[in-house]
Amino acid sequence: MSKFETVIPSRSDLDWCWYLRKQGHIGEAMERTLHDIGVMHPGGWAQWRNSTMTDTGSPVEMIFKAHGKCLSLRTEVDDPASDPRGRVAKVCNIIKTLDHRPPPAGLREVIGAAQGDAELQFGAWLGLNKSATRHSATLYAEFPGTAADLAELVSSPKVTACLNELGADAAIHMLSFDAETRQIALFCETSLDPQVIVPKLAAVAQVPAEPLLKTITQMLDAGAAVLGKFGFSFTMQADGAAPLLSLQLSSKNLFASDSVIGAIVRDYPCDHVTAYRGLADMLWPAPKGQMHHGDISLQAQGKDVPLLSISVAAPWICPLYPI
Numbered sequence: 001m002s003k004f005e006t007v008i009p010s011r012s013d014l015d016w017c018w019y020l021r022k023q024g025h026i027g028e029a030m031e032r033t034l035h036d037i038g039v040m041h042p043g044g045w046a047q048w049r050n051s052t053m054t055d056t057g058s059p060v061e062m063i064f065k066a067h068g069k070c071l072s073l074r075t076e077v078d079d080p081a082s083d084p085r086g087r088v089a090k091v092c093n094i095i096k097t098l099d100h101r102p103p104p105a106g107l108r109e110v111i112g113a114a115q116g117d118a119e120l121q122f123g124a125w126l127g128l129n130k131s132a133t134r135h136s137a138t139l140y141a142e143f144p145g146t147a148a149d150l151a152e153l154v155s156s157p158k159v160t161a162c163l164n165e166l167g168a169d170a171a172i173h174m175l176s177f178d179a180e181t182r183q184i185a186l187f188c189e190t191s192l193d194p195q196v197i198v199p200k201l202a203a204v205a206q207v208p209a210e211p212l213l214k215t216i217t218q219m220l221d222a223g224a225a226v227l228g229k230f231g232f233s234f235t236m237q238a239d240g241a242a243p244l245l246s247l248q249l250s251s252k253n254l255f256a257s258d259s260v261i262g263a264i265v266r267d268y269p270c271d272h273v274t275a276y277r278g279l280a281d282m283l284w285p286a287p288k289g290q291m292h293h294g295d296i297s298l299q300a301q302g303k304d305v306p307l308l309s310i311s312v313a314a315p316w317i318c319p320l321y322p323i
Contacts, residue, residue, distance in 0.1 A: 012044035015315040016060075019279055026071050026130045033128060034060065037077050037094065045316060049081035052121055055252055055290045058316030063127075064265075064276040065309040070131040071275060074140065074311070077126050084123030085115070088141050091124045095137045100179035103139055107177060107184070110154055114147035114175075127176070136180035143186070145171035154184050159234045159243055162204045163188070166197070170232075185235040187248070194227070198247070201232055205245035207300040212247060215298055215306050222264055223254035231295070245300045251293035251310075258286060261293045265310050279312055 011017075017040075020027035034040045039048070039059050050057025059076035077090050088111055092102040103111075115123070120142050127138030143151070151172055152160040163170060163186075174187040190197055194216050202209035220227060231248030255261040262280050283292050294311035301307050 013040055013315075014044075015282055016040075016045075019282060019315070022278060023071055023275060026132065029130060029135075030071060030073060030128060033098070034075060036097075037075065037126070039075055039077075046079070048076070048079040051076050051080045053125060054292075054294055054311075054313035054316075056286055056292060056313045056316055058313035060314040060316075061294055061311045062275070062279055062314065063309055063311050066307050068309070070129040070134070072127065072129045073314075074125050074127045074138075076122075077124070080122065084120040084142070087123030087125075088112070088115070088139070091126045091139050091141075094126055095139065095179050098135075098137050100137045101182075102179065103177045107154065110150055111141045111143070111175065114143050114150050115141075116144075116147065118144035118146055120144070129180075134180070136178060138179065139177045141175050141177070143172050143175040145173060148172050151186060154236075155186055155234065156236050156240075156243055158204050159186065159236070162200065166190070166192075166200070169197075173231075176233075183235050183237070185233050185244075187231060187233040189229050189231050191229050194230070197232075201234075201245055201247075202300065204234065204243065205300055206242040207245060207302050211303060212298060212300055212306055216247070216249070219249065219254055219264070219296070223256070223260065226253055228253040247298045247306075249296045249298070251296055252291045254296075255291075255293075258283070258292050261291075261296070261310075265293075265308070276310070276312070279315075283312075283315055 017031060020031045039046055048059055051059040053059065053074065053076065054061050061074050063072040063074060065072065077087060077094060092108065095102045123142055125140040127140060129136045151163060154175065169192050170188045170190045172186055172188050176185045194213060198212050199209040202212065228250065230250065233246045233248065235244040237243055251261045265276065286292050292313045294313065297309040298306035
């Protein structure tokens with residue numbers, strides 16, 4: 001008579017830890033930081049409620065940038081089920097702990113006023129960027145659309161004029177602050193036809209609209225031909241230089257599955273860090289109706305092909321070890 005031993009599943013973050021450690025000391029440093037934050041525990045992922053950051057509910061996502069020299073990720077800093085109102089302060093404290101300069105008091109006051117009594121969804125997230133020679137951190141703060149009038153305090157005059165012209169057709173939803181470059185970016189969402197709005201946005205950034213529109217068309221042709229709402233962001237530059245423009249497209253709106261968008265990312269005419277393949281190839285299939293891939297970002301590069309980046313949720317879902 002045969003005996004069968006009880007199968008004890010591995011820790012829930014085993015695949016994720018293995019992926020990070022394969023990235024060398026940079027990935028190991030990120031893993032330590034995530035443990036310090038509390039999103040990972042010695043026994044696996046923290047028992048947090050699913051995050052709204054990713055479609056799968058993962059509290060961490062990698063951000064892969066063409067020509068990027070850094071490993072980049074974005075993470076929750078507390079259980080999404082907890083009160084989001086303390087998240088900005090927590091992210092700022094973590095940034096300081098990581099030996100970076102936190103946002104200036106004036107910016108924090110603007111964010112505090114913007115969040116005010118609004119019903120917050122996530123409060124704030126933390127971004128980490130690490131390479132062999134540099135490391136930085138980013139505050140991603142929720143910026144409710146009801147506080148649009150406060151945006152002019154942190155944006156350039158041309159960006160303010162553009163957003164005022166668009167009015168209700170473009171809703172601000174997030175602000176970011178890079179602790180290294182000290183740059184502020186405003187993230188908005190719109191339902192307008194790209195053929196209508198992209199030329200207006202490109203004019204503010206002083207770049208041609210054609211490369212952006214061409215890339216959007218190519219992705220629509222390759223996907224489900226459903227763009228829906230999409231995002232855009234302006235990153236403020238010093239010395240009065242034109243802001244940087246990026247468009248954010250939803251993988252889920254555009255493509256039927258992770259495999260479809262994965263093939264496009266691999267074939268995109270820019271080099272990608274090998275770290276993307278390492279993560280994409282190890283992911284279990286997402287549950288029906290969900291995708292590991294998140295937003296596709298297209299940064300305007302003048303007449304050149306837009307610079308692509310893609311977010312991919314950390315392997316939070318494992319059929320052998322359900323969360």
